[in-house]
Amino acid sequence: MTNTLDPAELNAALENVHRAGMPGLFAEVRDGDTTWRGAAGVADVDTGRPVTADMRHRVGSITKTFTAAAVLQQVERGRIGLDTPIGQYLPSSVPGERGDAITVRMLINHTSGLAEYLPYAYPSLKAFPVLADTGPQSMDDNRLTRFQATELIEMGVTAPAVGIPGGTPGVYSNTNYLLLGELLEQVTGTTAERYITRDVIERAGLRDTEFPADPYVKGSHSRIYEAWFGMIDPPRDYSVHDMSWVGPAASLISTVADLNRFFTLLLAGEIVSLSSLEEMQRTVPVISQEGKVIDYGLGLHPMDAPGQTTFWGHGGTVWGAGALSMASADGKRQMSVAVNLQRWNRLDSSGRPQPHPIDDALAALHHMAMYG
Structure with a gap:
């Protein structure tokens, strides 16, 4: 990893993603005391309004890191046991033997075996993430x-299990994080969103990060476009959407600067203790929603290139919007990137996403941002 940021190279890498087909994207990269911010493309394909690096954006499952940190704060205060069965806290939500077998830790690292509720809440998605038989209609129905x-x-808990509690590889499921939201409410006496706002977001001094109170993004933001694997052509604007379908699993709005600040403080032991951070960095194999096996900790996962520095962070997508935030373990080098188009890959005859030029351009940007 180099110690310098090359603005020309970073701007060129951003521009390459835009040229590959991304309407707009913006990023912030930090190296020690040096910060670079950049943007390329448009925030509105109809008017040509440009994206800017300070825009607020739906950051999807990066929310999970905030929720996991909130749960670990309560573990530190002795109100939650990481290895306590969830049935002891929420017996009606996860009843019977499963409630006795699934621990809080298994929810945070996706080894609970609980299924994803999404295809039941959004029926046209069918057996998401198996994509051959899906369609986007539910997204419009549920705006x-x-x-x-x-x-x-209840949809996730009553659906057929996707694994045994504690078994690996785990299977990534938003059901786990909605349960963690209920758990936080149970032990703090306030909603998960209010608790996370007070004890994580405000404690970290994040001024542009919030759970949405309504279907709109407040302040300067980009429109966001969903292609659903080429089935929505041209991609449709999903900027206005009620985010109660993901709540404490994926509904946060933030900025690339706030995300970098959050991960800096988290990895410095300033959001949770260093011993809690150590727990967050203990990983197990988990099958991601893209069907790849990744190492996953407690709301954090590592990303590295062979022989290079390991980065910790999280990615996220919602309808139309995506983001990725990563920081080196020592917190010195960081990158947060936001994009305003999702599921740009078309499917082959077997329902698998085909490679797209955006994929390679984004990978090159990430590598440039992380390693120089």
């Missing part, structure tokens, strides 16, 4: 649907 976490949890 303004106000889901209750309890109904979504």
Whole structure:
């Protein structure tokens, strides 16, 4: 990893992603005391309004790191046991033997065996992430649907299990994190969103990070476009969407600067203790929603290139928006990137996403941002 940021190279790498087909993207990269911010492309394909690096953005499952940190704060205070069965806290949500077998840790690292509720809440997605038989219709049907976490949890808990509690590889599932939201509410006496806002977001001094109170993104932001594997052509604007379908699993709005600040403080032991951070960095194999086996800790996962520095962070997608935030273990080098198009890959005859020029361009940007 080099110690310098090359603005010309970073700007060129951003521009390459835009040229490969991404309407707009923006990023912040930090190296010690040096910060670079850049943006390429448009925030609105109809008007040509440009994206800017300070825009607020839906950051999807990066929310999980905030939720995991909140749970670990409560572990430190003795209110939650990491290896305590969830049934002891939420017996009606996960009843019977499964409630006795699934621990809090298994929810945070996706080894609970609980299924994803998404294809039940959004029926046209069918057996997401198996994509051959899916369609985007549910996304339009549910733009303004106000889901209750309890109904979504019930869909995931009553669906056929995807593994045995504690078994590996685990299977990534938003059901786990909605349960963690219910757990936080149970032990703190306030909603997970309010607790995370007070004890994680405000404690970290993040000024542009919030759980949305309505279907809109407040402040300067980009429109966001969903292609659903080429089935929505041209991609459709999903900027206005009720995010209760993911709550404490993936609904946060943030900026690339706030994300970098959050991961700096987290990896410095300033959001949770260093011993809690150590727990967060203990990984197990988990099958991601893209069907790849990744190493996953407690709301954090590592990313590295062979022989290079390991980075810790999280990625996220919602309808139309994506983000990735990573920081080196010593917190010195960081990158956060936001994009305003999702699921740009078309599917082959077997339903597998085909390579797209955006993939290589993004990988090159990530590598340039992380390693120089």
